[in-house]
Amino acid sequence: MSFEIRILGSGAALPTSLRNPTSQYVQCNDRHILIDCGEGTQVQLRKYHAHIQKINHILISHLHGDHFFGLVGLLSSLHLLGRDKGLTIYGPQELEQIIRLQLEVGGAKLGFELNFVPLNGNEHKLIFEDKLIEIWTFPLRHRVPTNGFVIREKIKERKLNAERFQEAGLSLTLIPKLKQGLDVVLDSGETICYEEYTYPQKPSKSYAYCSDTIFDERIVEYIREVDLLYHEATFLNDKLDRAKQTFHSTAEQAATIAKEARVGKLLLGHLSARYETGEKHLEEASGVFENVVVVEDGDVYNV
Amino acid sequence: MSFEIRILGSGAALPTSLRNPTSQYVQCNDRHILIDCGEGTQVQLRKYHAHIQKINHILISHLHGDHFFGLVGLLSSLHLLGRDKGLTIYGPQELEQIIRLQLEVGGAKLGFELNFVPLNGNEHKLIFEDKLIEIWTFPLRHRVPTNGFVIREKIKERKLNAERFQEAGLSLTLIPKLKQGLDVVLDSGETICYEEYTYPQKPSKSYAYCSDTIFDERIVEYIREVDLLYHEATFLNDKLDRAKQTFHSTAEQAATIAKEARVGKLLLGHLSARYETGEKHLEEASGVFENVVVVEDGDVYNV
Numbered sequence A, B: 001m002s003f004e005i006r007i008l009g010s011g012a013a014l015p016t017s018l019r020n021p022t023s024q025y026v027q028c029n030d031r032h033i034l035i036d037c038g039e040g041t042q043v044q045l046r047k048y049h050a051h052i053q054k055i056n057h058i059l060i061s062h063l064h065g066d067h068f069f070g071l072v073g074l075l076s077s078l079h080l081l082g083r084d085k086g087l088t089i090y091g092p093q094e095l096e097q098i099i100r101l102q103l104e105v106g107g108a109k110l111g112f113e114l115n116f117v118p119l120n121g122n123e124h125k126l127i128f129e130d131k132l133i134e135i136w137t138f139p140l141r142h143r144v145p146t147n148g149f150v151i152r153e154k155i156k157e158r159k160l161n162a163e164r165f166q167e168a169g170l171s172l173t174l175i176p177k178l179k180q181g182l183d184v185v186l187d188s189g190e191t192i193c194y195e196e197y198t199y200p201q202k203p204s205k206s207y208a209y210c211s212d213t214i215f216d217e218r219i220v221e222y223i224r225e226v227d228l229l230y231h232e233a234t235f236l237n238d239k240l241d242r243a244k245q246t247f248h249s250t251a252e253q254a255a256t257i258a259k260e261a262r263v264g265k266l267l268l269g270h271l272s273a274r275y276e277t278g279e280k281h282l283e284e285a286s287g288v289f290e291n292v293v294v295v296e297d298g299d300v301y302n303v
Helices: A041-047 A071-080 A094-105 A162-167 A172-179 A217-223 A237-246 A251-260 A279-286 B041-047 B071-080 B094-105 B162-167 B172-179 B217-223 B237-246 B251-260 B279-286
Strands: A003-009 A023-028 A031-037 A055-059 A087-091 A114-118 A125-129 A133-140 A146-153 A206-210 A228-232 A265-269 A292-294 A300-302 B003-009 B023-028 B031-037 B055-059 B087-091 B114-118 B125-129 B133-140 B146-153 B206-210 B228-232 B265-269 B292-294 B300-302
Touching (some): A003 A041, A003 A265, A023 A146, A023 A206, A031 A041, A031 A071, A071 A087, A071 A094, A087 A094, A087 A125, A094 A114, A094 B094, A133 A217, A146 A217, A217 A251, A228 A251, A237 A251, A251 A265, A251 A279, A265 A279, A279 A292, B003 B265, B023 B041, B023 B206, B031 B041, B031 B071, B071 B087, B071 B094, B087 B094, B087 B125, B094 B114, B146 B217, B206 B217, B217 B251, B237 B251, B251 B265, B251 B279, B265 B279, B279 B292
Parallel strands (some): A031 A055, A055 A087, A087 A114, A206 A228, A228 A265, A265 A292, B031 B055, B055 B087, B087 B114, B206 B228, B228 B265, B265 B292
Antiparallel strands (some): A003 A023, A003 A300, A125 A133, A133 A146, A146 A206, B003 B023, B003 B300, B023 B031, B125 B133, B133 B146, B146 B206
């Protein structure tokens, strides 16, 4: 099973010829999730051959245009392309009115059900889970209520060593416990040790998304030890005042969060249009946290 | 003075890699006008180095997403780029609520005044004029109320033949009438003939925009003898039923309108995403009206 992040837009409020406004397409154990949806996201999804009809969850961090102005266009296109499968959008409450109003004036009724799950930018909670993944939200601190997200693989069961299990002639009823990593004591008093009959699985991975936000160490607890962290780095440290004033972060601040949370790898994005390349962001962040990349539109990262 | 149309998007409801949703940038005698504003228009404007801050008029034909989903993003960017000059938007009444709602939730106040002029898709009337141009709207027939537009240069004054006028020793008070093409009878009874003292100007040009619309001969009267006509041609004639059902036109129907209105030149656009090229549209329309082009994104046409 794969867990990968496709960067669809790595820019900030003003789109440039190289950086579209924010959006990411996440595939985690065959769950397809879109995070944010700036203007032009539907074109980016098509450009990178994403499975757009497989997207069942759209997470919207906040209601600044560069994070949601592409949503209504994407929904319209999903409809025109024949979608009949429901879709759930998680985001600020006003989003539902904005989307429904625009769809209504066009006189078209979507061919699929649209569910809205309101997020208030103020809570740490589980917003979705199934047998393979969990999606969590947590508060970021920006000029308007803003939600961070963590996508986690569920803790995986161990894999049965079927051959050895059958040779031992054990009852099939033991399998669930052994797979969960639990020893079983039989009526005879014999202990069946899970390590003898199962293999360990690959560890469960996790991805955290923090955009947009001022430097805020309170988020460290929500993203501790994730394998991959995307954190906004709108500015460099020489614009620290501007970052504070606009409730954004610098590359060094993002790296500080990554270090404190002991994450595996840091992705920097949401670069202001004033920067032609991400070189200086990389240099600045590397001084604090080594395993860091400045993302570009189209990049793919495995978690 | 120039009068030119830049095609920013020539596609229909579903954007493709080659055809963006509808938008056109019109420069007429140093007036800068945007007609429709599908998703991604701001990026197209930048790509073609349009003078975006010079745009003072935005005309929105109707509230199907492919004609207006890019408007709020464009307005946000104009603000971020420092605009302080007012802007007038002409379009269906609900547009104002849609735009203001989205700007409000982001908590930002635009640095410029936004004026909305409601159009109901049901009237033929002058919606703007100054000393150089006129903008008219007229009804199209689509699934929702839809406005067509005509942009006309004002009828130009003749140019004074200053040398001959001075030689004749005539009073300067005669000039305005002569420039308007009127002969003047002096108190002495002598007739001063305007043709002797003025040159003719280049004729005033006009451009008509018809998208989206079903084939409707009633529009002929509104666009009669314009120099350049843009008419939608979503389909070919083999999809005549589909065209009727969706209130769109075929290439042949667009050409029929052009012929009946005796326009100078016909531009076809708004091609359905099912067509990879416009070759067949051109072939079909040419059978009815010779001076026809199928537009592509980025094309520029002089009126």
